[in-house]
Amino acid sequence: xxxxxxxxxxDDFLSSLVDPRDEExxxxxxxxxxxxxxxxxxxxxxxxxxxxxxxKEKNIKNYGRVADKKxxxxxxEIKKADxxxxxxxxxxxxxxxxxxxxxxxxxxxxVNTELLELFELEQNKQIQRCKKTGIRKKCKPELVNxxxxxxxxxxxxxxxxxxxxxxxxxxxxxxxxxxKLSI
Numbered sequence: 001x002x003x004x005x006x007x008x009x010x011d012d013f014l015s016s017l018v019d020p021r022d023e024e025x026x027x028x029x030x031x032x033x034x035x036x037x038x039x040x041x042x043x044x045x046x047x048x049x050x051x052x053x054x055x056k057e058k059n060i061k062n063y064g065r066v067a068d069k070k071x072x073x074x075x076x077e078i079k080k081a082d083x084x085x086x087x088x089x090x091x092x093x094x095x096x097x098x099x100x101x102x103x104x105x106x107x108x109x110x111v112n113t114e115l116l117e118l119f120e121l122e123q124n125k126q127i128q129r130c131k132k133t134g135i136r137k138k139c140k141p142e143l144v145n146x147x148x149x150x151x152x153x154x155x156x157x158x159x160x161x162x163x164x165x166x167x168x169x170x171x172x173x174x175x176x177x178x179x180k181l182s183i
Contacts, residue, residue: 031103
């Protein structure tokens with residue numbers, strides 16, 4: 001048993017484990033296409049998308065209802081126009097005309113895909129919370145049927161006299177007990 005634990009504690013095994021925070025830091029690491037200067041448009045666009053992502057994640061977690069046709073996509077999707085408005089640049093220039101547009105669109109698509117997955121995961125949780133259980137799950141005719149059957153059983157039990165109950169008890173009593181009681 002201790003040998004198995006020793007094998008699990010080796011450096012090779014521990015380094016093979018994936019830390020979930022690594023995935024998060026990978027996204028937050030500045031990609032190669034983003035300029036180091038915080039005044040550069042690529043850095044601003046990348047930063048705005050990350051800020052919007054954090055806001056959308058918060059909105060998704062706080063939504064607390066099952067989505068329907070009227071649920072706005074803006075709840076879980078970042079719009080190109082929102083990014084452009086926050087930067088003060090046109091969306092066309094930002095996502096289509098610039099030299100970094102392809103990389104920016106790729107990053108934008110990845111973030112929106114992750115937000116959609118998070119939204120679907122949260123919706124599954126909401127659906128599980130709202131599932132009807134017990135009596136709420138049954139329809140009215142089923143409930144009426146059950147109540148009628150239970151009422152019949154109660155009436156039947158009430159109609160039995162004490163003598164019938166004692167006779168039934170004596171019939172089901174083991175023989176050795178009957179002999180001891182001399183019945």
